[in-house]
Amino acid sequence: MNHAALPTLDSLTTGQSATVVHLAPGAQEGGIDVQRRLMELGFVPGERIRVIKRVMKGPLAVKVGESTFALRRFEAALVSIKVD
Amino acid sequence: MGVMESQVASRTPLVALLGNPNCGKTALFNRLTGARQKVANYAGVTIERKEGSFTSPAGRAFRVLDLPGAYSLNAQTPDEGITRDVVAGLRAGEVPPDAILCVVNATNLRLNLRLVLELRRLGLPMVLALNMVDVAKKRGIEIDTAKLSQELGMPVVETVAIQSGGEKALLAQLDAMPFGVPVTPKPLSAIDEVSVEDTQREVRRILAAAVSSAKDTGNLSEKIDNVVLHPIAGPIILALLMFVIFQAVFSWGDAPIELIEAGMGAFGEMVGSWIGEGLLHSLIVDGIIAGVGSVLVFLPQILILFFFILLLEDVGYLPRAAFLLDRIMGSVGLSGRSFLPLLSSFACAIPGVMAARTIQNPRDRLVTIMIAPLMTCSARLPVYALLIAAFIPDQTVGGFMNLQGIVLFVLYLAGILSAMAVAWFMKRRNGYKQHALMLELPAYHWPHPAGLASGLLERAKIFLMRVGTLILAMMILLWLFSSFPGAPEGATNPPIYYSVAGMIGRALEVVLAPIGFNWQIAIALVPGMAAREVAVGALGTVYALSGGDEVGDTLAPLIAQSWSLATGLALLAWYVYAPHCLPTLATVARETGSRKYAWIMAGYMFALAYVAAFIVYRVTLAFTGA
Numbered sequence: 001m002n003h004a005a006l007p008t009l010d011s012l013t014t015g016q017s018a019t020v021v022h023l024a025p026g027a028q029e030g031g032i033d034v035q036r037r038l039m040e041l042g043f044v045p046g047e048r049i050r051v052i053k054r055v056m057k058g059p060l061a062v063k064v065g066e067s068t069f070a071l072r073r074f075e076a077a078l079v080s081i082k083v084d
Numbered sequence: 085m086g087v088m089e090s091q092v093a094s095r096t097p098l099v100a101l102l103g104n105p106n107c108g109k110t111a112l113f114n115r116l117t118g119a120r121q122k123v124a125n126y127a128g129v130t131i132e133r134k135e136g137s138f139t140s141p142a143g144r145a146f147r148v149l150d151l152p153g154a155y156s157l158n159a160q161t162p163d164e165g166i167t168r169d170v171v172a173g174l175r176a177g178e179v180p181p182d183a184i185l186c187v188v189n190a191t192n193l194r195l196n197l198r199l200v201l202e203l204r205r206l207g208l209p210m211v212l213a214l215n216m217v218d219v220a221k222k223r224g225i226e227i228d229t230a231k232l233s234q235e236l237g238m239p240v241v242e243t244v245a246i247q248s249g250g251e252k253a254l255l256a257q258l259d260a261m262p263f264g265v266p267v268t269p270k271p272l273s274a275i276d277e278v279s280v281e282d283t284q285r286e287v288r289r290i291l292a293a294a295v296s297s298a299k300d301t302g303n304l305s306e307k308i309d310n311v312v313l314h315p316i317a318g319p320i321i322l323a324l325l326m327f328v329i330f331q332a333v334f335s336w337g338d339a340p341i342e343l344i345e346a347g348m349g350a351f352g353e354m355v356g357s358w359i360g361e362g363l364l365h366s367l368i369v370d371g372i373i374a375g376v377g378s379v380l381v382f383l384p385q386i387l388i389l390f391f392f393i394l395l396l397e398d399v400g401y402l403p404r405a406a407f408l409l410d411r412i413m414g415s416v417g418l419s420g421r422s423f424l425p426l427l428s429s430f431a432c433a434i435p436g437v438m439a440a441r442t443i444q445n446p447r448d449r450l451v452t453i454m455i456a457p458l459m460t461c462s463a464r465l466p467v468y469a470l471l472i473a474a475f476i477p478d479q480t481v482g483g484f485m486n487l488q489g490i491v492l493f494v495l496y497l498a499g500i501l502s503a504m505a506v507a508w509f510m511k512r513r514n515g516y517k518q519h520a521l522m523l524e525l526p527a528y529h530w531p532h533p534a535g536l537a538s539g540l541l542e543r544a545k546i547f548l549m550r551v552g553t554l555i556l557a558m559m560i561l562l563w564l565f566s567s568f569p570g571a572p573e574g575a576t577n578p579p580i581y582y583s584v585a586g587m588i589g590r591a592l593e594v595v596l597a598p599i600g601f602n603w604q605i606a607i608a609l610v611p612g613m614a615a616r617e618v619a620v621g622a623l624g625t626v627y628a629l630s631g632g633d634e635v636g637d638t639l640a641p642l643i644a645q646s647w648s649l650a651t652g653l654a655l656l657a658w659y660v661y662a663p664h665c666l667p668t669l670a671t672v673a674r675e676t677g678s679r680k681y682a683w684i685m686a687g688y689m690f691a692l693a694y695v696a697a698f699i700v701y702r703v704t705l706a707f708t709g710a
Contacts, residue, residue, distance in 0.1 A: 026520070032160050034520045039280040040156045041522065042195055047284075052306065053313040058411030059521055061313060065194035068309075068525040070407040072414075075520050 003080045009049070010060065010076035017050040018081035026078050034075055041069055043079055096137070097263040098147045098179060100171060102203065103187035104196050105153035106526040108215045110134075111245035111535055112187055113150040116254075123542055127177050130677040131166050142259040149181065155195075157202055157275050160520075161444055171206060172272050182263050183209040185254075190220035190227060190242075191527065193295060197287045198280075200236065205277060206269040210238045211257055217242040219529070224298030232294040246532050305527040309404070318408055325405075326427055329392045333385050333431040334462060340384035348377030366567060375559030378614065379552040382434050382667065386547055387540055389428045389435040393442060394539045400528040402442065410521060416504050417511030419445060419521070422452040426503070429459035433668045437675055438547065445519060451510050453675060454685055457668050458503035458661070460496045463616040467659050468495060470620050474644040475652035491656075498660045502692065554670040559614060562666070566611045580625050585610040599658070599694060600651040600701040609664070616664045650704035657700040661693035 003022040012018060020043055026034030042064040043049070052061040052068060059070045103109040114121075117136025126133045134150040151170055152163035159165040166175070173180030186203060188196035200212060214220075214227060233240040241257045244250030278286070311317050352373040359365045396402045406420030413422050421443040429436030436456040443449040476488045565588070571579040580586050589607030596606050604626045612619035624639055643652070663669060663686050673682040 032520055033158070034522075036158060036280060037156070037160055037520065037522060039284065040158070040198060042284070044281050044284045052309060053315075055408060055411055056315065058414075059407055059523075061309070061407060061525055063306075066192040067195045068305075070403070070410070070521055070523040070525055072410070072521045075522065 006080040007083060008077045009051075009062065009071070009079035009081055010073045012051040012060075012081070012083070014051055014054055016083065017048060018083045020045050020047045020049060020079055021082050022080040024078045024080065026075070035078060038075065038078065042067060049079075049081070096145045096147050097182040098149060099183050099185050099258065100149045100151055100181035101185050101187060102151045102167060102171065102199075103153060103215075104155055104189065104192075104199060106524060107153070107187045107189040107196060108245045109153060109187040110150060111532065112213065112215060112243060112251065112254075113148060114535060114538055115245045115248075115251045116148055123546065125677065126166055126175075128677070129162060129166070130675060131163055140255050140259045144259060146258065148185075154199070156199060157206075157272065162446055163444065168272070171203070171208070171269065173269050174272075180266070180269060181208070182266060183211065183258075183261065185211050185213055185258075187213045187215050187243075190214045190217045191223060191225060193227070193291060194287065197290060198283055201278075201283050201286060202275050204236070204238070205274040206272075207274070208267055208269050209261065209263075211254070211261070212236060212238055212240045213243045213254055214240060215243045215245055218244045218247070226296045228294045228296075232290070235290045235294055246535070305400075308528050309525070312401070312404055313408065318404075322405055322408055325396075325401075326424070329389070329424070330427055330430065332392065333389050333428050333435065336388055337384040337431070341381050344380045344384070345377060348373060348380065352377075367563070370567075371560045371563035372556075375556045375563070378559050378667070379548070379555045382432065383544060383547065385428075385432050386435040386438060387544060389431075389439060390540055390543045391536070393424065393439055394536050395531055397442065398529075398531045398536060400526045403523050403525050406523060407525065416507045417448075418451060418507055419443060419448040420523075422448060425452050426456060426459055429456040429461060432461050432463070433457040433459065433665065434551075434671050437668065437671045438543070440675065447514065447519075450676065450681070451507050453672055454510065454681070454688075455503040455506050457663060457665065457685065457689065458499050458506065460499045460660070461616070461665075463665065464495075464659055466617040466620050468492060468656065470623075470640055470643075471652050471656050471659075474640040474647075475649055475656075495656065495660055498657075498696075502661065506688070551667070551671050551674050554674065555667045558666045558670060562611060562614050578625060578627075580607060580611070580622075598701075599697040600648065600654045600705075601658075601697075602647070602651070605651075605655060609662075612664050613666050615667065616659065619659075619664065648705075649708055650701045653704050654697040654701035658693045658697040661689050661696055663689040 003024065006021055007018075009018070022045060023035045023038055023043060026032075047064060050063045052063050054060040059072050060076050061068055061070050062076070101109050101113055113134065113136060116138050118138070120138065121134060121136040124133050124135075125131065131152060136148050136150070137146065138148065139145050149170070151167040154164040154167040156164065157168045157171070159168045169175035170178050171181065171184060184203060186200050188200060200210075204210065212232075214229065214232075217227070220227065229240045229242060239257050239260075241253040243254050312321060352369040355373060356365055356369040359368060393402070396405070402421075402424075405423065409420035409423045413420050422440075425436045425439040425443070427436075428439060433456045436459070437453050440449050440452045440456070443452055472488050472491055476491050479487050481487050481490065562585075564584070566580055566583050566585040568583055571577075571582045575582060581590075586607050589610045590603055592609070593601070593603045593606040596609075601609075604623065608619050608622035608626050611622045611625075620639070623643070627639065627642060669682040669686055672685055673679045676682075
């Protein structure tokens with residue numbers, strides 16, 4: 001499946017929900033495996049997520065499971081989603 | 085650790101507390117150990133190592149190690165690296181734990197259980213502490229502990245770390261465990277035997293089997309976030325909070341600081357009256373007692389700042405502030421967490437540098453520490469006040485602005501802009517790449533006074549023991565420099581002229597002459613390393629004025645007459661940058677765990693000071709036509 005055609009998490013607006021479809025491998029800058037960490041935090045395919053708040057041109061607060069995480073735009077752009 | 089103690093320790097089971105950040109792990113550690121805690125750093129890094137001990141109801145002694153919070157053993161931060169290495173028995177100088185006490189937040193098992201499953205693969209004896217179980221029950225989350233224990237294959241106990249007696253079930257469980265032969269953990273590769281995705285699937289299966297939760301009971305945290313993170317209300321609330329904190333650090337500290345100064349002064353006089361005049365008198369009163377005083381004066385501001393930081397962290401606001409400020413701070417390569425340390429540096433860089441501990445990313449933390457002293461701290465004000473009064477006419481500009489006020493504003497602005505430029509430069513130089521934020525915004529909760537108090541006590545202890553001793557040593561050394569050798573017979577200059585400090589100052593005059601500094605300034609700058617405001621008194625000494633609080637009043641007209649305008653302005657520019665504060669450098673050395681950064685800081689700040697003073701001096705000379 002071509003995930004590049006799917007919208008990514010950073011395109012959601014405040015209050016919008018979606019389902020995670022795929023995570024793209026992030027550039028492993030500074031030895032940090034962003035893709036794996038996002039999955040460890042709960043961003044796994046099939047999981048429902050919702051954008052709680054977003055700062056203009058800044059990070060997004062995303063609800064996943066019972067947790068809320070703030071992600072920078074480039075992190076959110078790794079998460080392909082299916083919008084409800 | 086003494087020989088006796090280590091022999092006993094080797095027979096005492098070591099339990100490692102491990103869990104996600106925000107699981108109440110440290111509260112449980114405090115509940116178990118009370119005051120029997122030792123806080124130090126892990127060898128070679130600046131990550132806090134907290135160990136404690138306690139005796140169970142059955143009379144068994146335990147040692148507890150509070151490991152840094154981690155989301156995963158696949159470490160992404162230095163903190164997580166420590167946790168991984170200690171449990172896997174890979175960290176030199178650390179004994180592998182006899183058992184792992186895995187602490188999970190009962191209100192958020194979905195996130196927390198994954199780490200438990202991962203940890204289980206290392207094959208160490210484990211106990212699961214279902215913490216905050218009271219909050220979970222209130223939210224209608226029912227956890228079948230027997231079922232959960234069966235699914236996980238480890239004992240599960242309910243704990244309420246913030247409640248007295250909330251650790252009872254846990255103690256009973258620990259008493260029931262054998263702790264015979266030490267167990268060697270399996271190699272770390274074991275954690276990758278199952279993929280992250282499959283582990284998450286397993287978490288969901290276990291949750292479905294052991295946990296039932298009432299329909300989402302209108303999440304209160306989310307309602308609060310609707311206001312606190314609101315695009316308009318959010319920044320206003322943040323600004324108000326920051327204003328209160330800044331005011332508090334800046335002005336509430338004054339009364340206790342004056343009290344400490346007056347107290348140490350009176351104590352010095354009292355002790356001084358017992359010892360006759362002479363060298364010993366000077367060493368004890370001007371060297372040691374004044375030195376101890378110069379350490380203690382920082383304590384009020386540190387305590388006030390950390391009171392707010394701990395409070396905001398405890399209730400869950402601090403990560404939200406970081407979230408709101410991430411874009412602005414990110415534009416110069418810092419993180420949202422850098423804001424509060426930098427803001428408090430306007431009062432004093434020392435609590436600011438210490439507050440940088442709240443920044444997880446090591447690079448962000450270092451940059452924040454390095455630029456903190458460029459914020460105009462309150463100790464610069466006496467110097468600015470003296471020089472502005474002497475060289476800037478008190479006149480109105482443009483109808484309503486005061487020229488002296490404008491100059492003061494420009495000095496503040498110069499500090500801020502320079503700090504941003506330095507941060508930007510460090511970002512460029514290190515080939516900066518934007519790093520992941522992945523900042524958890526935990527549920528809000530009421531603050532816990534006991535935890536707050538112990539956190540404050542810990543900060544005070546760290547400052548006094550680790551930093552205070554270094555500052556005291558420097559202060560005594562500076563006293564020696566300024567007192568020896570004494571003035572010869574028939575000396576025409578003040579005694580400091582003939583001391584080591586005087587010699588250094590006179591030698592420095594050669595270097596400082598191009599930026600317009602005379603030998604009087606050069607000498608005053610040497611004892612002025614103690615703290616910025618000391619330069620005012622030191623100038624008074626050099627000009628042989630009788631001391632006291634009024635020295636500034638007599639000094640201003642004197643220097644206005646004997647220095648050129650260019651010299652006065654150059655000294656102002658110098659003080660925007662120059663690191664005339666040994667206590668700050670000592671704090672930086674301790675907080676970064678290396679003297680290297682203290683030297684780099686001193687080096688770059690002196691370099692900037694020299695360049696700035698040179699430019700100001702030359703430009704002013706050109707304009708005044710000298």
